[in-house]
Structure formats: structure tokens, C-alpha cells
Amino acid sequence: MTVNRRKKPASVNPMKIGQSLGAVLALQGCYRAMPLIHGSQGCSAFPKALLTRHFREPIAVQTSALQEMDVIFDANRNLEEALNLVLSKHRPDIIGIIGTELTDVAGVDYQNMLKTYKRERNMRGGLAFSVVLPDFRGSLESGFSSTVESMIDEMIQQVGHRGQRSVNTRQITLLPGSFLTPADVMELKEIISSFGFEVIALPDISTSLSGHLLTGFSPLTRGGVPLDSMLQSLQSALTIAVGGSMERPARRLHNAIGTPYKVFEGAMGLKATDELLHFLHQISGEPVPLRYCWQRENLLDSMLDAHFQFAGMSVLAALEPDHLHSVSGWLEELGVEQKALITSFETPLIAGMEREVWVGDLDDAEVLGKGADLWISNSHGIAGAQRTGAAFMPAGFPVWNELGAYMSVSAGYRGAMEWSNKAGNLLMQREAGSRESSVRHR
Amino acid sequence: MDPLRQDEFDSQACGSMAPKAKPCPRPKPGEAAGGCSFDGAQITLLPIMDAAHLVHGPIACAGNSWESRGALSSGPSLSQYGFATDLTDSDIIFGGEKKLKDSIDYIAGRFAPPAIFVYSTCVTALIGEDMDAVCKEAADRIGIPVIPVNSPGFVGSKNLGNRLAGDALLQYVIGTGEPEPETDLGVNLIGEYNIAGEMWDIEKLMNSAGIAVTSRITGDARYKEITWAHRARVNMVVCSRALLGLAKEMESRYGIPYFEGSFYGAKETTYSLRQMAYLMNDREMERRVDRLTEREEARLSQELRPYRKLLRGKRAVLYTGGVKSWSVISALKELGVQVVGVGTNKSTEDDVRRIADRVGDDTEYIPEGGASRIIKTVRERKADIMIAGGRNMYVAMKEQIPFIDINQERHKAYAGYEGLLRLAKELTYSLANPIWKLAASPAPWDKEAPPYDR
Ligand code: SF4
Numbered sequence: 001m002t003v004n005r006r007k008k009p010a011s012v013n014p015m016k017i018g019q020s021l022g023a024v025l026a027l028q029g030c031y032r033a034m035p036l037i038h039g040s041q042g043c044s045a046f047p048k049a050l051l052t053r054h055f056r057e058p059i060a061v062q063t064s065a066l067q068e069m070d071v072i073f074d075a076n077r078n079l080e081e082a083l084n085l086v087l088s089k090h091r092p093d094i095i096g097i098i099g100t101e102l103t104d105v106a107g108v109d110y111q112n113m114l115k116t117y118k119r120e121r122n123m124r125g126g127l128a129f130s131v132v133l134p135d136f137r138g139s140l141e142s143g144f145s146s147t148v149e150s151m152i153d154e155m156i157q158q159v160g161h162r163g164q165r166s167v168n169t170r171q172i173t174l175l176p177g178s179f180l181t182p183a184d185v186m187e188l189k190e191i192i193s194s195f196g197f198e199v200i201a202l203p204d205i206s207t208s209l210s211g212h213l214l215t216g217f218s219p220l221t222r223g224g225v226p227l228d229s230m231l232q233s234l235q236s237a238l239t240i241a242v243g244g245s246m247e248r249p250a251r252r253l254h255n256a257i258g259t260p261y262k263v264f265e266g267a268m269g270l271k272a273t274d275e276l277l278h279f280l281h282q283i284s285g286e287p288v289p290l291r292y293c294w295q296r297e298n299l300l301d302s303m304l305d306a307h308f309q310f311a312g313m314s315v316l317a318a319l320e321p322d323h324l325h326s327v328s329g330w331l332e333e334l335g336v337e338q339k340a341l342i343t344s345f346e347t348p349l350i351a352g353m354e355r356e357v358w359v360g361d362l363d364d365a366e367v368l369g370k371g372a373d374l375w376i377s378n379s380h381g382i383a384g385a386q387r388t389g390a391a392f393m394p395a396g397f398p399v400w401n402e403l404g405a406y407m408s409v410s411a412g413y414r415g416a417m418e419w420s421n422k423a424g425n426l427l428m429q430r431e432a433g434s435r436e437s438s439v440r441h442r
Numbered sequence: 443m444d445p446l447r448q449d450e451f452d453s454q455a456c457g458s459m460a461p462k463a464k465p466c467p468r469p470k471p472g473e474a475a476g477g478c479s480f481d482g483a484q485i486t487l488l489p490i491m492d493a494a495h496l497v498h499g500p501i502a503c504a505g506n507s508w509e510s511r512g513a514l515s516s517g518p519s520l521s522q523y524g525f526a527t528d529l530t531d532s533d534i535i536f537g538g539e540k541k542l543k544d545s546i547d548y549i550a551g552r553f554a555p556p557a558i559f560v561y562s563t564c565v566t567a568l569i570g571e572d573m574d575a576v577c578k579e580a581a582d583r584i585g586i587p588v589i590p591v592n593s594p595g596f597v598g599s600k601n602l603g604n605r606l607a608g609d610a611l612l613q614y615v616i617g618t619g620e621p622e623p624e625t626d627l628g629v630n631l632i633g634e635y636n637i638a639g640e641m642w643d644i645e646k647l648m649n650s651a652g653i654a655v656t657s658r659i660t661g662d663a664r665y666k667e668i669t670w671a672h673r674a675r676v677n678m679v680v681c682s683r684a685l686l687g688l689a690k691e692m693e694s695r696y697g698i699p700y701f702e703g704s705f706y707g708a709k710e711t712t713y714s715l716r717q718m719a720y721l722m723n724d725r726e727m728e729r730r731v732d733r734l735t736e737r738e739e740a741r742l743s744q745e746l747r748p749y750r751k752l753l754r755g756k757r758a759v760l761y762t763g764g765v766k767s768w769s770v771i772s773a774l775k776e777l778g779v780q781v782v783g784v785g786t787n788k789s790t791e792d793d794v795r796r797i798a799d800r801v802g803d804d805t806e807y808i809p810e811g812g813a814s815r816i817i818k819t820v821r822e823r824k825a826d827i828m829i830a831g832g833r834n835m836y837v838a839m840k841e842q843i844p845f846i847d848i849n850q851e852r853h854k855a856y857a858g859y860e861g862l863l864r865l866a867k868e869l870t871y872s873l874a875n876p877i878w879k880l881a882a883s884p885a886p887w888d889k890e891a892p893p894y895d896r
Binding site: 015044045063068379 | 524533547
């Protein structure tokens with residue numbers, strides 16, 4: 001329908017997250033990778049701290065540590081120094097150089113510098129790429145998907161065009177959007193593989209940020225998709241992208257090497273999951289595994305049980321674009337009023353939504369969602385939810401007020417059930433709380 | 443940026459105005475850790491709870507950093523709002539000064555704060571925004587102080603940012619107001635940020651000794667009280683050398699004596715309280731402090747007894763960021779915990795000397811960061827526990843090393859006598875937790891011999 005913006009000069013209680021953080025997140029899903037932020041040290045320290053706080057895991061990231069004079073004279077000298085050090089000390093398989101607004105405004109050409117560097121040093125075997133991500137555009141979501149796109153580009157450069165592509169008909173590349181938790185990615189991998197496919201997720205945070213106990217610390221990423229699997233993914237018969245933002249990297253694969261793709265805008269709720277399973281059933285010719293038939297019934301049953309709870313309730317959701325779209329679809333199925341939908345920046349998917357969406361911040365959420373019973377947003381929203389008296393449900397990024405948030409599932413029937421129960425419980429507790437206080441007041 | 447100013451910093455020590463200490467080292471590309479100067483400036487000023495803090499730049503500087511500190515407020519919460527000018531491409535091209543001006547007006551109109559702090563960031567500094575002029579013009583127009591904080595990330599480390607924030611206070615805030623007539627004048631606490639409520643424990647102690655706090659710089663502060671900080675009788679610099687310059691400048695400008703102290707450990711706490719009373723030059727107060735500290739120490743040692751028994755001989759590696767290592771070492775020593783490794787990356791020579799006074803010869807100094815380096819020390823020195831900042835917490839978890847968070851993000855207050863007891867409890871809980879045994883033993887099927895030959 002329409003995308004609106006409230007008129008105010010400053011951002012108040014921002015929900016927007018710098019693009020470069022999305023890039024760092026994407027690289028966590030690759031094995032033995034090192035994201036290298038080309039900027040001042042704060043630009044890597046903040047994302048590192050924030051990601052650590054959310055995932056409760058060490059986060060691999062480094063910086064070219066630009067200082068004022070470096071920016072003015074020769075920023076790439078720092079980058080070269082950083083590359084030398086990281087390569088000799090840690091020998092990563094993958095390096096992603098992430099340009100910031102600082103290098104953008106100063107007009108630093110690190111793309112060419114990287115090319116020369118690779119040529120001069122005869123770098124082979126690894127994957128080194130760069131991506132331009134100034135923070136005055138987009139948000140976490142766009143940073144994440146642009147990085148996946150650059151990664152794919154580099155993979156194609158390395159092997160793609162060489163000779164005939166041998167297609168593995170039982171192999172699917174999964175491009176999971178930035179809003180999916182490690183547990184979501186795992187759930188999607190399981191669903192797809194239950195139809196007999198090999199799945200290569202790109203990136204795969206389900207094996208790096210899901211809290212495994214591999215002992216020993218490494219400054220590189222400790223899990224995620226290894227480089228050889230990444231390259232092998234170029235042989236996949238199909239790409240499945242989850243989230244509108246992942247369409248571009250999927251299209252890139254299609255244009256360059258002809259891999260067909262299918263985009264699922266979301267994977268949350270009954271209809272979205274139906275669509276996914278139906279599609280997998282059709283392309284594989286396999287029946288839908290019994291456990292999903294069970295889960296479907298479980299979901300419907302729990303929605304029946306909960307529908308009394310949701311009757312007459314209104315919800316406010318403030319999330320990154322793809323996530324908002326997904327959650328809005330699920331809210332539709334619960335039959336609640338969607339009081340206000342707020343997102344961080346405009347995307348084609350958002351522009352195409354049938355509901356009214358606002359691009360703004362958590363302060364806008366407070367104003368527009370006044371009177372909502374349930375507030376869904378990242379943990380920054382707690383104060384706003386308190387002020388407006390809404391029950392608070394953490395979702396998106398960052399979440400720090402809940403243990404294990406990164407392992408909560410929203411994808412598939414199981415995810416929809418988990419979310420419906422969680423939302424219902426929060427509303428139930430809120431109701432009980434207000435009853436108690438009314439008794440006390442008398 | 444003003445070039446003269448830059449030179450001035452370079453020639454000076456990192457976080458102190460003492461001329462002979464080493465200058466701030468350049469962060470090493472590919473190996474740097476820690477925040478930027480903007481971060482440091484924010485940490486120092488955000489605890490002024492009733493002020494608005496506006497970040498002038500693209501979204502990430504504010505968007506990735508707001509609400510990340512555990513500085514608590516006893517009342518107003520405006521400083522917990524995240525304000526940013528959120529510059530876009532076109533703002534960068536045409537200049538963001540108009541947007542900054544509008545943002546200031548908007549915040550003043552809607553929230554009516556006593557003051558607005560405006561922070562520059564790398565991009566706004568790079569494109570040469572004249573923030574000082576915009577702030578001055580706005581302050582004159584709207585009639586509240588609008589204070590520019592010129593501490594863009596790329597001028598240096600977090601430490602330098604702390605100092606630049608101190609400079610902003612000296613230049614624009616301190617000395618601009620007068621205390622209310624009935625105010626009891628006493629001590630300024632400088633560099634205590636009320637992380638996890640530590641300020642409250644300290645204030646309680648000072649009150650029981652009859653020592654008044656004049657200005658809190660800046661834990662749980664109100665803007666107004668900082669404007670009259672120049673009327674205090676004593677300055678105490680708490681665990682943060684970065685603001686030592688502030689105290690020195692106040693000494694020369696207003697003749698206020700200062701001392702450096704800490705509230706970690708009973709001994710340091712007692713020393714600090716005594717020092718306050720001494721510098722206030724009040725015999726009666728000194729006697730009150732003596733009575734109080736005696737009583738508190740006696741009670742504490744009673745309460746600590748069971749924990750001391752458990753902690754005696756335990757070995758710790760200490761890697762602090764902002765909190766002074768030497769004072770935490772004193773606290774640990776009082777509990778019988780031996781410090782076998784200590785980080786000195788942010789310490790000045792003075793700090794290192796103080797550390798050396800407090801640890802044995804076999805303590806290893808860890809001069810530079812890096813998680814692997816710290817872990818190596820833990821392993822080699824057979825430490826039982828690691829005490830460090832939150833950034834290293836999950837690194838320790840991955841290595842299954844008991845851990846205590848000592849930095850900005852922690853949730854436990856360790857200052858004063860109460861704080862030492864809390865620290866003792868935390869150490870005990872952490873070391874005694876069953877998880878260490880559980881995690882270290884394999885699943886039953888992994889340790890069994892195969893049940894039958896195949
Ligand atoms: S280094 Fe500069 S751009 Fe990066 S967070 Fe700090 S102030 Fe912002």
C-alpha cells in the first residue's frame with residue numbers, strides 16, 4: 001500500500017543498524033573467515049560488542065584502524081598492513097573487506113587495491129573480496145545481502161566461468177536472509193534435506209553462532225560453511241532464497257551460471273510453510289515427511305487453543321524489512337489487529353505490501369502504536385513498551401534481555417507454533433498482571 | 443578538526459597531562475581492539491542522566507552503541523534515549539549543519555532537557571562541519587546549553603575520548619552555575635560512572651561519614667550539579683586516569699586539591715574515605731571516618747570468613763579495560779586470591795608501578811590485547827579464573843574457564859565494603875559451579891569401551 005515517514009529531523013531511539021554490521025554477521029556464517037572493516041576502530045568495536053551481546057559468542061572481526069591522518073593521506077596503507085598481518089598470523093580461508101562511510105566519503109579505492117594486492121602476492125586458494133557499505137544507506141539487512149552477493153561474485157570469478165558447469169540435481173543452495181536465527185537456518189536445512197536434497201547454506205550461521213562447544217578459541221570464525229562447500233554450491237541445481245533481500249544474490253547466480261532460483265519472501269506461519277513444503281514436494285516428487293504433517297496439525301491446534309487470547313488484541317511490530325514482512329504475514333493468521341508496522345528503510349518488498357508501513361525509529365513506534373497490546377521489536381524497544389503499557393516480545397537484532405533468543409525458531413510450522421505460544425503467553429501474563437493491580441486498587 | 447589541538451594531544455600522555463609518560467600508541471591495523479574516541483567521550487558523558495545526547499553522523503555510530511552501558515539512573519532517563527542526526531547521502535553532499543540545527547531545536551522543544559551534548563563523528567569531522575558554531579548559535583537561540591563534544595572516532599582511542607569529554611566539561615559546563623544556597627559542599631567524584639549502581643554504594647558510605655558529594659562526574663549525575671563542581675572542596679579521581687587532567691586543571695583554575703583513589707577492596711575504600719576527610723581539613727570528620735571504617739571493616743571480615751576459606755590460594759588472571767588493575771588486585775589480595783597474570787595495555791607507567799607494588803614477582807604482565815594471549819597466560823600460569831571485560835567473556839566460555847566480568851557491561855557492583863563481599867560471593871559461585879565438571883566430562887557413549895566386538 002503506502003510507505004510513510006513521520007516528519008522529524010532527528011532519529012530518536014534508532015532501530016536502524018549500520019550496514020557493516022550485517023556484513024560482519026554474514027561472514028560469521030563462513031568457516032575460517034575474517035571480516036575486515038576498513039574504517040576507524042570504533043566501526044569494528046561496536047559491531048563486535050553488539051553481536052557478542054546478542055549471540056553470546058565470540059565474534060571474529062578486524063579493522064584497518066584508520067586514524068585521522070590515514071584517512072586524509074593514505075587509507076590503503078593501513079589496509080595493506082592489516083591484510084599482511086591477518087594473512088600471516090591467522091591464515092583465513094575467507095577475507096571480506098568491508099568499506100565504511102569513512103572510506104566512502106574520503107573516496108578510498110580499496111577495490112582496486114585489493115585486486116593489485118592479490119595479483120602481486122599471487123594469492124590463490126582463498127576467497128578475498130570487498131564490499132562497499134556506507135552506513136548512510138540501508139541497514140543490517142542490506143549489508144548482509146550485499147555481502148552475500150559480493151561473496152558469490154568472487155566465487156564465480158574464481159571457478160564459475162571455467163568450462164562446463166556440472167549440475168548436481170540433488171543439491172540445493174539455500175540463501176537465508178539476515179533475519180533468520182541460527183535455529184531457523186538449521187530448521188530450513190532440515191526441512192529441505194528431508195526431501196532428499198543436499199543443502200548448502202550460504203552463509204550458514206546455524207553451525208557457527210548456535211552455541212557449540214568446540215573447545216579452543218580462534219580469532220577466525222569457528223563454524224559455518226567451509227570454502228570448498230561454498231565453491232561446490234555453484235553446482236547446485238537450484239537456489240532457494242528466503243527473504244526478499246536475498247533475491248539479488250540468487251539472481252546473480254542465475255545470470256552468471258544459470259542456476260534457477262525460487263524466492264520465498266518469508267518462512268513464517270502456516271501459509272508460508274505450506275508454500276515451501278508444497279514446492280519441495282513438487283520438485284522432489286517425495287511425499288511430505290510425516291513429521292511435518294504432524295507439526296502442521298500441532299500448529300493448527302495450538303492456534304485454535306490460542307485464538308481466544310488473540311481476539312481483539314492489537315500488535316505493533318518494528319523490525320527490519322524482510323522480517324517485518326514475514327511477521328506481518330503470521331500476525332494476519334492470528335487474526336489480531338496490526339496497529340503499526342515500522343521498519344528501518346524502504347525495500348521493494350515493503351513497498352509492495354498491502355498494509356501501511358512506516359519507515360522510522362522506535363520513537364515512531366511508540367507514537368504510532370499507542371494502545372497496542374503487544375510490542376514486537378529488538379531489545380531497544382523495552383523502554384518504549386513499558387511506557388505504552390504493551391507486553392514486550394523481543395525479536396530481530398539485537399536481543400539481550402532473553403537467554404537463548406538466537407536459538408528460538410520462527411521458521412516452519414514449529415516456529416509458528418513457538419511464536420504463537422510465546423505471544424499468547426505474554427498477553428496472558430499481562431492480562432493477569434492488570435487484573436491483580438485492579439484488585440489491589442479497590 | 444583544529445590542528446593545534448591535535449598536536450597538543452600527540453605531545454601529551456595518553457589520558458593524563460603528565461608530560462613524561464608514553465604517548466598513545468597507534469592502533470595496529472589487523473590487530474586493534476577496543477572502541478574509538480567517540481565511544482570514550484560517550485561513556486564519560488552519558489551518565490549525565492537528564493541531558494540529551496545527540497550523535498551527529500550517519501546512523502551506525504549511534505545505532506550500534508546506544509543502550510550498551512550499565513550506567514544506572516536513580517531518576518531521569520533522557521540520556522538513555524538514542525538521538526542521532528542519521529545523515530544520508532544527500533546530507534553528506536550538501537552538509538549536515540541544517541539537519542543538526544533542526545535536530546537540536548526538535549529535541550529542545552519536545553524534551554526540554556537542561557542541556558544537549560552534541561557529539562561529532564568521523565564523517566562529520568572529515569567533511570568539516572562547523573559543529574561548534576551550530577551549537578553556539580543554537581544555545582543562544584533556544585536558551586539552554588548546547589555543548590559540542592569534538593571527539594570523532596578517528597582521532598584515537600577510547601581513552602583519548604574520555605579526556606576530550608573532560609575537556610568539554612571544563613570548557614562549557616564546570617563553573618557556569620552556582621550551587622543552591624542550602625547545598626552542603628564536599629567532594630567531587632570524578633570518573634565514577636555508576637556501573638551497576640556502584641555510585642550508590644559509595645555515596646551511602648560517604649553519607650554515613652558525613653561527607654557530602656558536591657558533583658558526580660558523571661555517574662547518575664544531573665546536569666546542574668556539574669555546573670557548580672568548581673565549588674567543591676576536594677576532587678577524588680576514581681579509577682580513571684583519563685580524567686586526571688580534569689582534576690589537575692581544576693586544581694590550578696579553582697585551587698581544589700585532588701587525590702587518586704579507588705573503592706575496590708576494603709583497604710582502598712578506607713584509604714579513600716580517610717583521604718577525603720584529611721583534604722577537607724576537618725578533624726571531626728576524620729574521627730567519624732575512622733569510626734565508620736573500623737566498624738565496616740570489622741563487620742566485613744566477619745562476613746567474608748567463609749568465602750576467604752574457599753578462595754585462599756586461588757589463582758586469577760586479570761585483564762581490565764577501564765577499571766584500574768591495581769585497585770582490583772588489592773581487592774583480590776584481601777580475599778586471598780593470587781593474581782598470576784595482569785593486563786597492562788592501558789596502564790600508564792604510574793599504574794604499572796602500582797601494580798608491581800601489589801603483585802608478586804611471578805606475575806606475568808600482558809602488555810597487549812588479543813584473546814589468545816590472555817588465554818595463553820591462563821593456561822601457562824594454571825589460573826583458576828579469568829577476570830576481564832565482557833568482550834572476552836565468551837572467549838573464556840569457549841575455553842571453559844570460569845569468568846567474572848569487571849567492565850562497563852557488568853551487572854554486579856563491586857565498590858566499597860559491600861562490593862568486596864559481593865565480589866567474594868561472585869568468585870565463589872563462579873568457581874564452584876557444577877558446569878565446569880559437566881562440560882569437561884564426555885558423553886557416556888564416548889567414554890565407554892565398545893560394548894561388544896564387531
Ligand atoms: S570510528 Fe568514527 S565512524 Fe566509527 S563508530 Fe567511531 S565515530 Fe563512528
